[in-house]
Amino acid sequence: MANRLSDHSDADLYRMLRGDFSTREAAFGELYSRHGSRIYLYCRKIMGDQPSADDAFQQTFLRFLQSAEHDRLMTNLPGYLLRIARNVCLNAKKRMGYISVPLEEFQLSVEDISLETKELATMINAALDLLPEDYREAFVLQAYNGLSYREIAEVIDLPITTVRNRIVRAKQKIRDILSPYLADYRG
């Protein structure tokens, strides 16, 4: 099979998921290659631990594949995938009885304040776990998934002003958490 799928839109590929086996397989593979990393990143950041994230990621794509059996108009496939991922992650967290650590209890045991980029990414991940769930989700969708405020508002179905506030507050809190370690970094 050597169909040229890269020229097809997401909506075309979504329709092809209702085709025969080889067509479904090819379309699914192409959609996976386009959006898999983004969805995986979301699951990792929301779920925190990798096994849970892996499970949520797989469930997301399996549900997505099942959803294609029904005839529906697909206008924003990445957003649709993210909504599925969001539901999967939230349900999983409810089942797991997620407990958020109060911000005040946070202490980072890192003495080196000259943070390299990779180390800083690790620190941000640690700080991310301490954010309120709503803030974290908005932050992840913007910072890791690259969605605009408006796109995020569509995904989580909230006003754009709320999304904006959550993102800005999330970033400010992360900076506050990391401030002892960022103090020497002034550009």
Add this chain to the structure above:
Amino acid sequence: MDEPTNVTPSDLLYLFLDGEADSMQQTILFGALAGDGELQAEFAQALHMRSALERERNEIRPPAAVTHDLFAKAGFGAPIAESTEPAASDVIGGFLGRFGIPFLCAVAGALITALLFGSIYGHEIDALKREMAMTARSAASRHGDEARAPREPVMTLNAHVGNEISNTKATEPLTRTTTTLSHAGGRGGTTGYSPTKHPRQLSRGTQISAIAPREPESDAPAEHPVISSTTVRSLPPEIHGSTGVTIASIDPISRPHPLAMHEDNAHIPLHRYSARLRGITDLRFYPDREMKGSLQPWYGNASMGGQYYLSEHHAVGIEIGEDRMPMYRSSGADFVRDDRLFWGGGTYQFRMDRIEPLGGVQPFFEGMAGATVMGPIGKGMVGISYAQEGNVSMGIGIEGTALLYRLHGLWYSTEKTGVAYLVNVHF
């Protein structure tokens, strides 16, 4: 808390970095930045955080195992790896894209192998060339005598560095011996053999040719030629009897001259080059994987190549082939389930002596180092070969293949074993 509040310069800073600040907000932000050192520091730190986030965003990919598992659960045959291969826009570009890297690696591997073994066997080959030249000159000078003499056999001996040498004299000396000594260092000539040079002092590549005439002219007891037992066994009986030489080997595992005929291989001409075809069957993959739904061309797992024999036991060569591995990929332009990997590499083969009790089969080991478009590949094979009289030999053995490939930014390996068969045409 979620509802909009007064927007501070700090808020504007993040809105600006997120590309969400309008022109008026940008103007306010820049004005605030001009006179606020704290805000400047926050801006720098926010930029630093953003670069860290972007880097992580580009690095995180679904693990290969998760992808494999997902595709299996979805009922599809295999995961798909992102490929950075450019679309082949024309025949030449397509050829280079698919075969270019393996071909270059094959050439590079062959060069490296040739250099490596050239440095090891270079002296031997040089000595061989010199001896051949001297033999030709000697033959020319002896031409008249040889015409008169009914028979004057030439014994060719080898002494190799690293071989255990036992210095045992002949119990009865040759009465006259003309010996040709040639050393790797270039010294050589035709002289009466004198054992003042201890056999242990013979350097690698030293060739000793002892010409044993029928008529003794001297009985100098000190001149005891040291002769390989292997070579002596190959002498005609009348020579062995006429000289009365009882000889112990100085080199029990002495290898014959690269171009000489080993007594065990006397009926097989030793060739310098060979072309070969090889195939693999009865595959088993590691980790346990299936080639579910994959293309299975009849020419899968086949290769062809050429070899150059450095000696009777050592050969180097280049080889290109196509293998089926538990690998799947798609290109940017075409979505192709393709588990066929084209590879190329340099080969090295070590062949043991023929085992006459087993019909003259010859055990061998062979290794290949090469590359595919997905990553480096290596092969190892242990087997036996069999040659009838003529230029064709056949072999069979167990071959293992290992491939390293990159998937979503991480390196993985896959391996397989199988029964390999090969046909060599020597020339």
